[in-house]
C-alpha cells in the first residue's frame with residue numbers, strides 16, 4: 033500500500049493486485065466488504081482522479097465498459113433503442129465515480145445511483161461531481177455511502193435499474209455468490225447485470241503472484257488472494273442455476289487486455305486470460 | 316505544378332494530375348482564397364442553432380475560475396474564464412480551443428511552451444491578375460496555347476522561393492519569401508513596378524532580379540529592356556507563369572516567417588489547433604492544411620469522449636488528438652524546414668546536389684506521387 037512509484041502502482045492495478053487478505057473479521061454484520069479492503073481504498077481516495085495516478089488504467093478502461101454495456105443492451109431481439117433519457121443505472125462499488133459520472137453524462141441516461149462502502153472514497157466522488165454542472169442537475173446522479181445490503185429492496189419496477197454494474201468489485205468480495213444474490217433484485221426485468229473482474233488462471237497467477245510479488249516485489253508477499261479471483265465459467269455456472277436470468281443467449285462475456293502503447297482492447301474469447309467483462313440479462 | 320531552381324537550369328520538377336496515385340482525380344490540389352473559405356465557414360456556423368458568436372470582440376484575459384464557495388456547490392475552479400472586450404461577464408469554458416494563431420493567448424494561459432526559430436525571411440503575399448498568353452505583352456508573341464490558368468509555379472531564388480498559385484479566372488495568388496529588407500522595398504513599390512518585379516523574379520537571372528529589386532522605382536521600364544536582352548525560347552514559355560498584368564489593390568502584405576511547434580497540443584480544458592499549435596514556412600503551402608487536419612482529429616477525440624460519457628475538457632480525453640497529430644506535424648515541419656535551408660544556399664556543390672535532387676525526384680513517379688498527395692493534403 034505504501035507504493036509511491038506511480039508506474040508501479042499502475043502495474044499493480046493492472047494486475048488487479050490491491051492488497052487484500054482473507055480476513056476473518058467482518059466490519060458490520062451486513063457488509064460483504066472486509067475492513068482491510070475498506071482501509072486500502074480509503075488510502076487511495078485522494079489519487080482517484082489524478083490523470084497519472086493509481087487509477088489511470090481504470091480511466092483508460094472506462095470507454096470499453098460503455099461499449100460492452102451497449103453491446104449487451106442491443107443484443108436481445110426485443111431491444112429498443114435508448115436514445116432518450118430513459119436508462120437507470122446502479123453502480124455498486126462506484127469508487128471515486130469514474131464509471132458513475134460517465135454513465136450520468138450519457139444522453140440515454142435518466143438517473144445513476146453510485147454506492148460505495150468507503151466514506152473517504154465516496155466523498156472524493158461527491159466532490160469531483162461538483163466540477164460538472166451537468167452532474168449536479170437534480171435527479172441525475174446520486175451517491176450513497178452504502179453497501180448493497182444497506183439499500184431498501186425495490187418494491188416496484190420503477191425503483192429497479194436497467195443496468196446494475198459491478199466494475200472491478202468481485203475480486204474484493206470474500207463470498208461472491210451471496211453478494212451477487214443480493215444484487216439480483218435490483219435489476220429490472222429486461223435489465224442487465226454487468227461486471228468486470230479478473231480470472232483465476234495461470235496467466236493471472238504468473239502476473240500477480242509470481243511477477244508482482246515474488247520477482248519484482250512491487251507488492252508485499254501475500255498481498256494477493258489469487259484464490260479469490262472468479263472465473264467466467266464459475267459465473268456462468270452460477271447464473272445458470274438462477275431462475276429467470278440469461279435466457280435467449282443473453283449471457284455475454286468479453287476478454288479485455290491491456291496492450292502497452294495501445295491501451296485496453298476487447299478480445300473475444302479472451303475471458304480466460306485475465307481481465308474480462310461479463311453481462312447477464314434478467315428475463 | 317512546375318518547380319525550378321534559379322541557380323541550376325537542370326534542376327526542375329513537374330507534377331501533373333494522375334501521378335499522385337489517386338484514381339479519378341483531375342487535379343493535384345485546389346486553391347481557394349482565404350476570404351472565400353472564411354465566408355463559407357461563417358455561413359455554416361450561422362446555420363447551426365445553438366452557437367453564439369461575438370463579432371469584433373477581442374479576448375482581453377483568460378483566468379481560472381474562482382475557488383468553490385462551499386462543499387457540494389458547483390466548482391468551476393479548473394474552468395478557463397474568458398473575458399472579451401464585448402461581454403461584461405466572462406465566458407466559462409468546459410473546453411477552450413485555441414485557434415488563435417502564432418501568438419496564441421490560449422497557449423500562454425495554459426503555460427504551454429513552444430520550440431522553433433524565426434527565419435530571417437518575410438513572406439510577401441498578393442493577389443494578381445494575369446495577362447492572357449501572347450496577350451498585351453509584345454515580347455511573348457504567339458506563345459503556344461496551353462491549358463488555361465491551372466498550373467502552379469514555384470521558383471527557388473537564393474533569398475527564398477517565389478510561388479504563383481492559380482485562382483479562378485485570370486487571378487493568381489503570390490507568395491514570395493524573401494529577406495525582410497527586400498520585402499519592405501517590395502511593399503513600397505507602386506503597383507505597376509511591383510507587378511514588373513514579380514514578372515522579373517520568374518523570368519530573369521538571379522543577378523538581374525537582384526539588381527532590379529534594389530531600384531527604388533522604374534521596374535516596368537527596366538523589365539521591358541532586360542526581357543529584350545533575354546532570350547526566352549518560345550517553346551519554353553509554358554515553363555513560366557503568364558505575365559502579371561496588375562496587382563489587386565490592397566492585397567499586398569508581408570508576414571515574418573517562423574517555425575514553431577508547441578510542446579503539447581492539449582492541457583487541462585485546453586486544446587490548441589492550427590498556427591497556435593504549429594507554424595510552418597509557407598514554401599509548401601501546408602499551414603492551413605495542417606490546421607484543418609488538426610481540427611478533424613480533435614473532432615474525432617471529442618466525439619469519442621461524448622459518446623462514452625467523458626468530460627470533453629479533461630486532458631486524458633483529448634490526448635488521442637495530440638498523439639495522432641503531434642508527430643505527423645513534427646515530421647512536416649522538419650521536411651519543410653530542410654527544404655528551406657537547402658534552397659537558401661548558393662554554394663555551388665549544394666546547388667549541384669540540389670539539381671540532382673529535383674532531377675532525381677522528377678524521374679521517380681512514386682516519390683513524386685507521395686509529395687503530391689502531401690501537398691494536396
Ligand SMILES: Cc1cc2nc3c(=O)[nH]c(=O)nc-3n(C[C@H](O)[C@H](O)[C@H](O)COP(=O)(O)OP(=O)(O)OC[C@H]3O[C@@H](n4cnc5c(N)ncnc54)[C@H](O)[C@@H]3O)c2cc1C
Nearest residue numbers: 373374414415416438570589590591597600601602603604
Ligand atoms: C506569407 C504566408 C503565406 C502562406 N501561404 C499559405 C498557403 O498558400 N497555403 C496554406 O495552407 N497556408 C499558408 N500560410 C499559412 C496560413 O496562413 C496559416 O497556417 C493559417 O492562417 C493558420 O490559421 P489559424 O486559424 O490557425 O491562425 P490565424 O490565421 O493566425 O488566425 C488566428 C486568429 O485568432 C485571432 N486572435 C488572436 N488573438 C486574439 C485575441 N486576443 N482575441 C480575439 N481573437 C484573437 C486573430 O485575429 C486571427 O483571426 C501562409 C502563411 C504566411 C505567413
